[in-house]
Amino acid sequence: MRSEISKLQLWMIALQLKEPFRFAYGTFYQLPRVLLRLEVNTDASTVVGWGEAAIDFPFVNYDMFDVYDTLSKLSPHVIGLGLEDRHEILFSPRTNSLDVAPAARCALNMALDDALGKTQGVATARVYPARRSTGVSLCSIGFEQSGNPDVWSGVDGVIKLKVGQDIARDFAKIKLAEQLAKKTGKLYALDFNAAYTFEEVSWLIEELQSAICWGLKSCVLWEQPLNVQSSIAQWERLVDLLSRHAPAPALVADESFISASMGRALVDVGVGLNYKIQKFGGILAALELEGNMGEGQRRIKSFVGGTFPSPLGRAYDILAARVIRSADLPGDGLLPASTYLTPECVEAFSVTADRLGLGVQPNESALSRLIIENPIEEFYRIRVGKMPQRIQMEIGGSYVESYVGLSGRSALWNIQG
DSSP states (O other): OOEEEEEEEEEEEEEEEEEEEEOSSEEEEEEEEEEEEEEEEESSOEEEEEEEEOOOTTSSSSOHHHHHHHHHTOHHHHTTOOGGGHHHHHHSGGGGGGGGOHHHHHHHHHHHHHHHHHHHTSBGGGTTTOSOSOOOBEEEEOGGGTTOHHHHHHOSSEEEEEOOSOHHHHHHHHHHHHHHHHHHTOOEEEEOOSOBOHHHHHHHHHHHHHHHOSOOTTEEEEEOOBOTTOOHHHHHHHHHHHHTSSSOOEEEESTTOOSHHHHHHHHHTTOEEEEOHHHHTOHHHHHHHHHTOOTTSOOOOEEEOOOOOOHHHHHHHHHHHHHSTTOOSOBTTSSOGGGTBOHHHHHTEEEOSSOOBTSEEEOHHHHTTTBOSOHHHHHHHHHTTOOOSSSOEEEOTHHHHHHHHHHSSOTTTTTOO
């Protein structure tokens, strides 16, 4: 069936979090997200595909206005093209502006996938196709809850503990986690958030070995224990060090996994990958990485990570976990959006009756309550260190400094002049 993209529309929205989320430069109570709406004409009808960009600075070197700005200039480069050309649309020179903000490429990939499923009369999982039906969720619990047995007992999935604040405190927390895991029958994972040097992680492993004869029988993975300055050689040494102790948790990179080339280098030394599909640029980008892994290379271990998307973006995370060959580790991209968003935000998105495409779409009347009418003004204020008017957040002066340092651009490069 012939298809042709006829219209592209864009909104920035603010999603209300149930609990505040602290970043390096401040605390968010609402998260800005960008929604993309594509109209596609076919021989028989017009269908609508929806996409979302959901990733947050400073976890990447661009912010949500960079995503909005990139997508707002996209129409001349995609109008008139067909869904059969998804790969060409996403990776051709005419859309290389998406390189500035890969989450924008993910939003476009998502909208194209949604529309393609609808034109074919199938769920998008049939387009790829899916390799598994479900996955196991990673469920993060707060620092103050990590020692509470009742919290552990109430978690449905693998418990994800935040560590990385202090190496000695982490040692005590891991010892307690093993006790609680045995008591509650739960498995757990550790997220270090790129906190330590190789020497510090080596010390932690030695201390754990001494204290509990290693024996982390209930720990399924260690996520990014090494800081981002660590070399591939140090990752390889850590793989070797962990493999000496059985059972060894999977070692997975997050903050160090910033590109396809870095992903291949990490896989080459036995490190798994946290596919934040938004950060990486969409499902097709992830499939291309896995397709380019040569014969004889190590088997990739991976999971799909979370980025606090709306129910639409979460449907895409769940799809990614079904179609990416290696994504069989527990992942925090599988939790329902109601875990972290208020009911009002969740209710602005509906499960479609026919379940075609992604099976989730915005309720356009309810969506109006979430829309940020003037993204330029909102991010002008953020980038000059002022309080935004629409996005509820507490922000320090470090945003401007961090943005310039991480992006390599001036704070107002795409806002003024």
